[in-house]
Amino acid sequence: MKKLEVLIVGVGGQGVILASDIICDTALASGYDVKKTDTIGMAQRGGSVVSHIRIASQIWSPLIKEGEADIMLGFEKLESARWGHYLRSGGVAIINNQALPPPSVNTGNDEYPSDERITAILKHRTNVIYYIDGTQRAKELGNIRTYNTLLLGCLSKLTPFKVNIWKENIAQHLAAGLREINLAAFDQGRKEMRNLVSSFS
Numbered sequence: 409m410k411k412l413e414v415l416i417v418g419v420g421g422q423g424v425i426l427a428s429d430i431i432c433d434t435a436l437a438s439g440y441d442v443k444k445t446d447t448i449g450m451a452q453r454g455g456s457v458v459s460h461i462r463i464a465s466q467i468w469s470p471l472i473k474e475g476e477a478d479i480m481l482g483f484e485k486l487e488s489a490r491w492g493h494y495l496r497s498g499g500v501a502i503i504n505n506q507a508l509p510p511p512s513v514n515t516g517n518d519e520y521p522s523d524e525r526i527t528a529i530l531k532h533r534t535n536v537i538y539y540i541d542g543t544q545r546a547k548e549l550g551n552i553r554t555y556n557t558l559l560l561g562c563l564s565k566l567t568p569f570k571v572n573i574w575k576e577n578i579a580q581h582l583a584a585g586l587r588e589i590n591l592a593a594f595d596q597g598r599k600e601m602r603n604l605v606s607s608f609s
Contacts, residue, residue, distance in 0.1 A: 409440075409568045411464040413472045417491045418457050418483030419508050420448070423556035426581060427481070428459035430560060433577040435463045438569045443470035456487060475533075481563055483542075483556065484508050489526040495533040502562050502601075503530075504542040504555060538562070538604045545596055551586075554593035561597020565605065571598075 414431060418424040425446055435442045440463050447458045460472045477495050482488030482503040495501060509520045521529075523539075530537050540562055546555035557578060564574050578594060579587045 413477050414461040414479045415472055415477040415494050416459040416481045417487040420455050420457055422483040424457040424459055424483055427556045427560055428461055430577050430581055431461055434569050434574050437573050441467045443467045445470040481559055485526050489529040492530045492533050499534050501530050501537045503539050504559055505539045506543045540600055546593055549593055551589045554590050557590040558593040558597035561594040562601040565598055565601040
């Protein structure tokens with residue numbers, strides 16, 4: 409792998425920063441240089457959270473330029489549309505099929521866009537868009553909060569990092585009582601992505 413630039417977007421409380429930390433540690437353990445930076449806007453109140461991750465043999469800057477992200481991992485649909493312009497042409501969008509309307513929508517001052525509108529926005533950059541029912545799958549596994557790890561499983565299918573390195577770093581970031589369910593979510597994410605890629609192609 410020459411270079412990989414990953415943008416993770418979501419809202420406060422979704423585990424964006426934890427996910428980005430795991431990606432970085434997995435890449436480092438795989439022998440790559442990594443730079444990352446996080447932007448947190450009123451995160452504890454559901455504000456936008458964005459993490460830039462750049463991976464290569466040598467990286468100087470942590471910021472992804474607009475139109476250069478290879479992969480966007482969206483934890484929430486509207487945030488994915490909002491940051492879609494960061495994707496390079498033909499990049500990959502992996503979107504958690506979850507809507508968390510911002511305060512403007514909740515107070516009736518705005519309208520949450522339809523799935524068709526969100527897809528149309530993303531298609532300005534790419535046709536490679538995978539919607540993942542991450543929240544629902546995590547709920548079925550027994551812990552709805554594991555959807556961030558499930559989405560990492562999806563992402564892992566598009567990286568050269570070995571599965572055992574991913575799992576070691578997931579385990580290191582979690583309390584002992586949460587490891588088993590999160591590793592199961594990671595495996596489920598890999599399965600979901602494998603099925604989607606095969607049906608997409």
